[in-house]
Amino acid sequence: MEQNQHLSTHNTTLPVNMIDALPFGNTRRSRNEAKYSELKQSIRLRGVIQPILVRPAADRFEVVAGYGRLTISRELGLNDIPVLIKPLSDAEALEHQMEENLNREDLSLIDECKAVQQLSAFYNGDRQAIADRLAWTIKKVNERIEILKCCDEVLGCVIDGSITVGHALLLAPFSTKLQQGTLKKIIAEKWTVSYLRERAAKGQQYLSLAKFDTTNCNTCLHNSAAQSGLFGIEEQKAACSNLNCFKxxxxxxxxxxxxxxxxxxxxxxxxxxxxxxxxxxxxxxxxxxxxxxxxxxxxxxxxxxxxxxxxxxxxxxxxxxxxxxxxxxxxxxxxxxxxxxxxxxxxxxxxxxxxxxANSDGVKNTTKPAAKTDKPVSCIVPKKVIDTNKAIMRETSASLLMPQEHFQLAMSYAALKRLCTSYKALNETLGIPTHFEATIQAALRVSLEDLKTEILNVTQHLATKQCDQTVSMTDIMISNIGFVENARSVAIDKWNPTKAILSEYTIGSLSALCIKAGFDQAMENKKAGNFAKAANSGKGKFIDTILATPFDWTHFAPDEYLALIK
Structure with missing residues (x-):
């Protein structure tokens, strides 16, 4: 059975042997065996009622959500299974999978924590974004991340009920060795959360392991070394007994x-x-x-x-x-x-x-030669850089498009059409689009005379029915810049490496920017090692060096900036 036979509809059935697992597997780590048995018995009697979610993958399909139902179908020897086919990217598939698993009532606490871990990678550690995505409080997200500091033994005991989440949260900040030792005592002596909190507050941390400046600790009452030599107490390794202060x-x-x-x-x-x-x-x-x-x-x-x-x-x-x-x-x-x-x-x-x-890339040197490739470069640009690029490109598009009568009339027509939901365009090209941006682009494709006629008609029709929509003029201006022949060259001229713009980049992305522009070679031609020295001088000095070094940026603009021109 060929894959394209199933792509004409979203709901259908597929042979079980045509469905594979996702490359990154299932986010769910554990399963409630009792409920799994109940589901298996139900499928044995009635078959799979709720379709599983799959995505096309070459000439086969990959299961996104519904691993349990698919596994049971295979165990029971079923040939087909109802599916919902949805074309999804890897990122979208991962989100759908986590969404389903997190909505399960029997999802364990540890599975929740692991899901938060995956979302941390997905959202670059933005805890507020994770909370918003899961409709959780920030406190709940923070707790799940904190629990993940626990060693495997502690997490295992939370799962089997030997200790509570409260115990785990108190153990989380400590080293693995200390967690393991304390865990044995908690279970053997049946420590309560309150008692563990009391014991934890009396714990000590060696000051030799402190990362902060310990100068003021030398005379602190909570420094054990301050008692050395007093009343016959022997010299001992300095340790802080005020754990809250240390933390x-x-x-x-x-x-x-x-x-x-x-x-x-x-x-x-x-x-x-x-x-x-x-x-x-x-x-x-x-x-x-x-x-x-x-x-x-x-x-x-x-x-x-x-x-x-x-x-x-x-x-x-x-x-x-x-x-x-x-x-x-x-x-x-x-x-x-x-x-x-x-x-x-x-x-x-x-x-x-x-x-x-480490060297300028933050990686120690290796003796292996660097591999070369002419494949397209993959890169996810920071949002603030994208926003700045869009602002520059919008200004560029306005300078190019606004002097043109055709664009002015296209904007006028789209604004009028936006107010008239029941207006039927006379021109066939203008009768298709329903959104503001698409209307502008369609208006730019018709002749000036036809557009003027349409504006007259829509103006007369304005008194019928009104509505309002939210539009992004930045995106609209940028998307239409391609109607100007020299848009790319003007856009390149508009982009200049100012201090404000360069400050939005990290040191790594500044290095990449300079390499693409050829700035690194210009510095190296003056003196070998100049560029590496500048890149290692810190972000502020690096930017100052870039701005102070004579270099012709006229014909350069970042790839992610130029990519905005469609």
């Missing part, structure tokens, strides 16, 4: 560190926010020199992870982490068969990298 100062240090890293990476996330399966170390070896230097460096999905758990791992940083696993795999697969062995060359996440001592 507060650690939190302040983490915020400061995140701000430093944000200049280069744009997005700084906690290690626990992103699942191991949703992140990959990205460099020139794994995805190719061109993709990395002109795509990944500027991509908002390239982030740095920082560990905020109390203990030896505190503050460990993992730069160049791609949190778009789907895009990462596509970039890796796009390399030619002659590229280097990715498995040998990739830098493992298990080993933290000292960002301060």
């Amino acid at each position: 507060e100062k650690t939190g302040e240090w983490l915020e400061s560190r995140k701000a430093e890293l944000a200049d280069q990476y744009g997005t700084v996330l906690l290690v626990q926010q992103i699942a191991d399966s949703d992140r990959n170390t990205v460099d020139a070896v794994t995805v190719g020199e061109e993709q990395f230097s002109t795509g990944c460096l500027a991509c908002q999905k390239r982030v740095v992870l920082i560990d905020d758990r109390l203990g030896r791992a505190l503050g460990s940083t993992y730069p160049n982490q791609c949190v778009d696993a789907i895009c990462f795999n596509k970039c890796v697969n796009a390399l030619s068969t002659d590229s280097v062995d990715v498995e040998e060359a990739a830098i493992e996440l298990a080993t933290p990298i000292d960002v301060d001592n």
Whole structure:
């Protein structure tokens, strides 16, 4: 049975053997066995009543939602299953899958936490966006992320009911070793949440593991070292017994560190926010020199992870982490068969990298040669850069389109037509569109004389029925700029690298911008190492260097900016 036989309708049935799993699997980790048995018995008696959601994939299909029903159908030897076919991108499929799983009443707490983890990668750690998407409170999202700091043993005990979520939240900030040791006592001695909170408040943290400035701690009453030598007490390793203070100062240090890293990476996330399966170390070896230097460096999905758990791992940083696993795999697969062995060359996440001592890309040098590729570069540009590009392009389109009588009349007609829902256009081309933007484009395609006649008629018809719609004039102006022949060259002239515009980029995306423009070569021609030195000088100094260096930007504009011209 061919796939295209089923694409004419959304609701149909498919052979079970034509349906595969998604490349990234099912977001659901556990299942209520009792309810699964009930569902299996129901399907045995009545068949599958509710269709599963699938998407087309080459000459087959992939299940997006309804893994349980599909699995049972296979177990029972059913040949066909009712499906809803919907063309979906990888990102859309992932969202649909999480939506269904999160709406299940029997979804476990840990599955909820894992879903939040996946959404963290999807939304680049924006907790408010996650809360809005799930219709949750920020508090609920924060709790799920906090629980993910717990080690596997603690999470397992939450699932089987040995301890409560309250226990887990109190254990979450501590090191894995301390969590494991305390967990045994909680279960053996039946500690309540209140008792654990009391014990946790009396806990100590070695000051040698602190990341913040401990100068003021030397004379603090809560510093155990201050008691050394008194009343015969032996010298001991300095430890802070005021855990709340230690956590507060650690939190302040983490915020400061995140701000430093944000200049280069744009997005700084906690290690626990992103699942191991949703992140990959990205460099020139794994995805190719061109993709990395002109795509990944500027991509908002390239982030740095920082560990905020109390203990030896505190503050460990993992730069160049791609949190778009789907895009990462596509970039890796796009390399030619002659590229280097990715498995040998990739830098493992298990080993933290000292960002301060890394090279300009935040990755330690390797002896492997960088792979080359002429494949299209993949990059997700930060929203604020897109908004700035749109603002410049709108101004450009206004300067080009407004002097033209045809465009002025097209705008006038669209504005009038917008008020007249029952007006029937005389011209066939103008009778098709229903939206404001489409009406403008249609009006630009008809002759001036026909357009003037239409304006006269719609004006006379204005008194019939009125309505209102919300439109984006920025998008409308940009979408119509293509009607001007020299739009591209004028748009390029309009874009200039001002301090305000460059400040919206991260250090990585600034480097990518300079490489695309040829600015890096101009600096290197003057003196080898000039560009790398500038890129490593910090964002502010890097921008100052770019603006102070003589370079002809006249014929250059960013790809993402020019892509707005359709």
